[in-house]
Structures are given as structure tokens and as C-alpha cells.
Amino acid sequence: MSTATxxxxxxxHHGPPAGLSRWLFTTNHKDIGTLYLWFxxxxxLIGGAMAMVxxxxxxxxxxxxxxxxxxxxxxxxxxxxxxFGAIMPAFVGLANWLIPMMIGAPDMALPRMxxxxxxxxxxxxxxxxxxxxxxxxGPNFGWTFYAPLSTTYGPxxxxxxIFAVHLLGMSSIMGAxxxxxTILNMRAPGMTLMKMPLFxxxxxxxxxxxxxxxxVLAGAVTMMLADRHFGTSFxxxxxxxxxxxxxxxxxxxxxxxxxxMILPAFGIISQIVPTFSRKKLFGYSxxxxxxxxxxxxxxxxxxxxxxxxxxPVAGELFFMYATILISVPTGVKVFNWVATMWRGALTxxxxxxxxxxxIFLFTLGGFSGLMLGVTPADTQYHDTYFVVAHFHYxxxxxxxxxxxxxxxxxxxxxxxxxxxxxxxxxxxxWSVISVNILFFPMHFLGLAGxxxxxxxxxxxxxxxxxxxxxxxxxxxxxxxxxxxxxIKTIRGGEKATDKVWEKPxxxxxxxxxxxxxxxxxxxxxxx
Ligand code: CU1
Numbered sequence: 001m002s003t004a005t006x007x008x009x010x011x012x013h014h015g016p017p018a019g020l021s022r023w024l025f026t027t028n029h030k031d032i033g034t035l036y037l038w039f040x041x042x043x044x045l046i047g048g049a050m051a052m053v054x055x056x057x058x059x060x061x062x063x064x065x066x067x068x069x070x071x072x073x074x075x076x077x078x079x080x081x082x083x084f085g086a087i088m089p090a091f092v093g094l095a096n097w098l099i100p101m102m103i104g105a106p107d108m109a110l111p112r113m114x115x116x117x118x119x120x121x122x123x124x125x126x127x128x129x130x131x132x133x134x135x136x137x138g139p140n141f142g143w144t145f146y147a148p149l150s151t152t153y154g155p156x157x158x159x160x161x162i163f164a165v166h167l168l169g170m171s172s173i174m175g176a177x178x179x180x181x182t183i184l185n186m187r188a189p190g191m192t193l194m195k196m197p198l199f200x201x202x203x204x205x206x207x208x209x210x211x212x213x214x215x216v217l218a219g220a221v222t223m224m225l226a227d228r229h230f231g232t233s234f235x236x237x238x239x240x241x242x243x244x245x246x247x248x249x250x251x252x253x254x255x256x257x258x259x260x261m262i263l264p265a266f267g268i269i270s271q272i273v274p275t276f277s278r279k280k281l282f283g284y285s286x287x288x289x290x291x292x293x294x295x296x297x298x299x300x301x302x303x304x305x306x307x308x309x310x311x312p313v314a315g316e317l318f319f320m321y322a323t324i325l326i327s328v329p330t331g332v333k334v335f336n337w338v339a340t341m342w343r344g345a346l347t348x349x350x351x352x353x354x355x356x357x358x359i360f361l362f363t364l365g366g367f368s369g370l371m372l373g374v375t376p377a378d379t380q381y382h383d384t385y386f387v388v389a390h391f392h393y394x395x396x397x398x399x400x401x402x403x404x405x406x407x408x409x410x411x412x413x414x415x416x417x418x419x420x421x422x423x424x425x426x427x428x429x430w431s432v433i434s435v436n437i438l439f440f441p442m443h444f445l446g447l448a449g450x451x452x453x454x455x456x457x458x459x460x461x462x463x464x465x466x467x468x469x470x471x472x473x474x475x476x477x478x479x480x481x482x483x484x485x486x487i488k489t490i491r492g493g494e495k496a497t498d499k500v501w502e503k504p505x506x507x508x509x510x511x512x513x514x515x516x517x518x519x520x521x522x523x524x525x526x527x
Pocket of ligand 1: 254255258301302304305
């Protein structure tokens with residue numbers, strides 16, 4: 001795939017560096033976007049392999065494949081790798097590819113820092129994974145690394161985990177600064193804020209969330225490091241500290257983090273749905289305000305992860321009401337997507353299929369989130385598989401599906417080739433069926449009382465666990481098909497024309513351009 005253009009090299013007499021140095025020294029936003037996306041896909045496969053170990057062990061009650069400590073390392077690293085290695089870098093990769101083109105900028109505002117923020121990632125990721133091979137094993141305290149499990153009782157490799165989290169945070173903050181600087185300073189004349197494509201808006205708001213949330217995470221791991229080695233007792237009750245403080249600090253980062261992983265997804269869906277509905281996005285400005293409202297609210301709901309620690313009732317009520325309030329702007333978004341499709345000239349090509357699955361399944365995850373937000377109900381299923389079901393619906397059928405939708409949507413533009421649509425449809429149906437076989441039974445397991453992060457379980461949970469494991473293996477396998485489709489598209493195949501998407505039966509375009517492929521412009525309108 002060649003992404004260097006004549007424009008990029010106009011003032012370079014020697015031509016652009018080739019081979020490895022092209023990728024190591026690149027300051028080109030498209031190259032960096034490609035690097036981010038491949039890094040993310042690699043991490044998806046590694047984190048996915050860990051999920052396969054987890055599902056293999058849980059296929060039957062009793063211990064068959066791994067010992068409990070290794071099982072805990074798998075759940076911990078699966079979560080960390082998917083959050084910091086797969087989902088977040090994929091969105092930054094899409095931001096790199098799309099934001100400059102969407103706002104008419106020649107590149108990102110800070111191209112050298114852009115290179116640096118990417119190249120930190122492979123080192124941080126390798127460092128994190130290398131903890132598995134250290135004496136005493138890797139981190140085994142869950143992706144939320146609660147004290148005192150991670151401080152007093154953490155394995156020696158915890159210090160390398162802390163360093164890896166610091167590095168990942170640096171990368172994210174630099175990426176966010178770059179995105180804000182680009183959007184605020186480099187828009188083409190006439191590209192006012194309220195004309196920006198929704199993907200740009202959602203990323204602008206996400207970047208502010210990153211800048212506010214990541215330093216809090218850095219603070220949490222720094223306090224951990226001090227507790228472990230420098231004689232402090234931030235989280236140690238014996239020294240006058242409080243382990244509950246850790247949960248407050250962690251979730252003050254952690255809740256905005258979940259919106260960091262979903263707001264760019266909202267942006268992607270808001271780009272794709274209008275194109276395949278042949279209508280303008282319904283309620284553009286309400287989408288912008290809803291995104292900003294969600295971002296604001298995301299900072300005042302963190303203790304809904306801690307209803308069982310024994311907060312004052314007034315505190316529990318505050319966090320319950322604030323949490324449930326988020327469903328209002330989120331409902332605005334879902335309403336607007338449906339209203340965009342209403343009486344549109346719909347076609348169901350691959351990116352639209354993923355976007356529709358997103359709307360259905362993310363909303364389902366939103367409803368179970370609403371259930372979890374209700375304090376007295378949450379105490380019933382806190383730390384059960386119901387929680388696992390909930391956040392996998394929003395992060396896999398939500399965030400990951402939006403990323404896959406985006407890749408299918410823009411792949412012809414990136415590579416110049418059309419992907420194999422038959423295989424892509426098989427990939428979609430295979431994934432959407434298996435993801436529900438994988439995660440839907442977990443609701444029942446949780447409501448029946450199966451705790452999360454446990455390698456063994458009581459016999460009555462066996463059937464639903466087997467079902468989930470079968471769904472899990474199928475879902476994992478279908479992402480290998482995705483890899484095959486991607487490689488096939490990059491290496492060749494049908495040339496992408498300017499009419500990538502079908503013209504619906506009997507529909508006359510009412511704009512001059514016959515090409516709904518112009519995905520950065522307003523899509524053709526229905527009469
Ligand atoms: Cu939360």
C-alpha cells in the first residue's frame with residue numbers, strides 16, 4: 001500500500017525514505033494512522049488469544065487447563081491489552097487517518113510528536129506482555145488493579161506494569177494534545193466548528209477527556225509505586241491510608257475512560273448511517289451537545305463502580321441519579337440515528353450492517369448499564385458475570401464493532417481496492433451471531449450469582465458457560481477471517497471506483513455528483 005503522495009515529497013529531492021525507515025521516521029498522518037491500526041489489530045489478536053484461554057478454562061467446571069494464578073494473569077492482561085492496546089490505539093489511528101482530511105488540513109499539527117506518541121506504544125505493549133515471563137508471573141489483580149492486591153500483594157512484575165501504564169498514558173496524552181491542536185488550529189477556511197463532521201467533534205471532546213483522565217491514572221500508579229517502595233501508605237490502612245481511596249482515584253479515571261472508548265464510536269456511526277440512508281444526519285447540533293453532555297456527566301458518576309464499599313446513602317443517591325441522567329443524551333443519539341434512517345433510501349452494505357449491529361447491541365449494553373446504575377439493584381449483581389456481559393456489549397458489540405465498521409467504510413479510500421463483499425458479509429454475520437452466543441448467556445450467569453474473575457464455578461453454571469465458550473471460539477475465529485479479508489484487499493483485488501456503494505433501486509440522485517463514495521461530503525439526498 002502506498003500512501004505517500006506527490007504533495008508530501010514535493011520539496012524532498014531524495015524521495016521519501018523507504019522500507020523500515022519509512023515507518024520508523026514517518027511524520028505522515030496516514031502512515032502513522034496505518035501503524036496505529038496494525039498495532040491495534042495485533043493487540044486485538046493477542047488479547048483475544050488470552051480470552052480464548054479464559055473461555056477454554058471456563059468450558060467446564062473444575063480446573064483443566066491453567067492454574068488459578070495464571071487464569072488471573074489472563075483476565076488482567078486481557079482487559080489491559082484490549083483497553084490500552086486494541087480499542088484506544090484503533091481510535092487514535094482512525095483520528096490520524098481521517099481528521100486532517102475531514103477538516104482540510106495537510107497533516108496533524110505536531111507531526112514529530114505524532115511519530116513519538118505512536119512509537120512509545122509497541123515498547124509499552126511489549127513491556128506489559130513481558131511481565132508474563134517474569135519471576136512470580138505477571139499482574140494478577142484484575143485490570144482495575146485494586147489496592148491492596150496490587151500494592152501489598154502484587155507480584156514483583158507489578159513495577160514493570162506501573163511503568164507500562166505510565167508509558168501508555170504519555171502516548172495517549174500526546175495523541176490528545178495533537179488532535180486538539182489540529183482541530184482548533186488547522187481547519188480549512190470556512191470549516192467552522194459547527195460544520196465539522198461528527199467524527200471530528202466526538203474526537204475533539206474525547207481528547208479533552210483523555211487530558212483530564214489520563215493524569216489521574218498516572219497519579220494512581222505513582223501512588224501505588226510509592227506505597228510499594230517508598231514507605232508511603234496512601235492505600236494502606238495499617239499506615240493510616242485507605243484502600244477505598246484507590247477505588248475513588250481509579251474510577252475517577254476509569255469512568256471517563258469508558259467514554260473515551262465510546263464517543264469516537266458515536267462519531268463513526270454518525271458518519272456511516274447518513275451515507276447509507278441517503279439523508280443528512282438528523283439533529284447535528286443536538287448530537288454535538290449530547291456528546292459534550294455525556295463527557296461532562298462522565299466525570300461525576302465514578303462511584304457507581306463502588307456502590308458496595310459502604311458510602312453514605314446521600315452519596316449513593318447522587319451517583320445513581322447522575323449515572324441515570326447519562327441515558328438522556330445517549331437516548332438523543334440513538335433517536336437521531338433512527339430518525340436519520342427514517343424514510344431514507346436504505347441499503348445494507350457491509351459498513352451499514354456493522355453500524356446497525358452497533359446501534360442494536362450498544363443500546364442493549366446501555367440498558368444493562370442502566371440496571372447496574374440503580375444502587376439497590378447493583379448490590380445484587382455487583383462483581384458478577386452480569387457486569388462482564390454489560391461491558392462486553394458496550395466494548396465489543398459497541399466500540400469494536402464501530403472500529404470494524406469504520407475500517408470497511410474507509411478501506412477502499414485507504415487502499416484503492418474494494419474488499420471481497422461476500423467474505424465481508426460472512427465476517428459480519430459470523431461475528432454478530434457468535435458475539436451474542438458469547439456474551440448473552442453471561443447475563444443469566446450473573447443474575448444466577450456466578451462471580452467474575454473466577455477460574456472454577458458451581459456445576460449449575462456449566463451449560464451457559466459452555467455456550468459462551470463456543471460463541472467465544474467462533475467469534476475469535478471470525479476475526480482471523482477479518483485479517484484475511486484485510487490482507488487480500490491491501491494486496492490487490494477489484495479497484496475501488498468512485499461508486500463504491502450501491503445505488504438503491506429506483507432512486508435518482510438529487511445532487512450533481514453521482515458518487516455516494518464521497519464519504520467526507522454531504523451524502524446525496526433523497527428527493
Ligand atoms: Cu462507570
